[in-house]
Amino acid sequence: MSDTVVLYRPTGPEEIALVRQSGFTKWPPRLPEQAIFYPVTNEQYAIDIASDWNVKASGYGCVTRFHVRKAFMDRYEIQKVGGDHHTEWWIPAEDLDELNENIVGAIEVIREFRA
Secondary structure, three states: OEEEEEEEEEOOHHHHHHHHHHHOOOOOOOOOHHHHHHHHOHHHHHHHHHHHHHHHHHHHEEEEEEEHHHHHHHHEEEEEEEOOOEEOOEEEEHHHHHHHOOEEEEEEEEEEEEE
């Protein structure tokens, strides 16, 4: 799928329940205090967050993988927020519906972690 970009998202139990309700087709709207949607660029970074932060916060974390049309993702720069593999996109909450429209295929749960 050269016309798509692979994104990963570490996810907790509440968010993945909403993704499941959508039939694994879209991300839920952001909460008022969540101005940005942060998918990450690589599986290892998503694993780090899901296994460390999500599990500590809620007892459960998972890593999701999904494909988004490259033409949409080209609008956003990759942000480096720590070590070499700590890279992510900052997608404004108001663009989330459009991101959802550009998902190709299903949002997949590829790893799960529990306390």
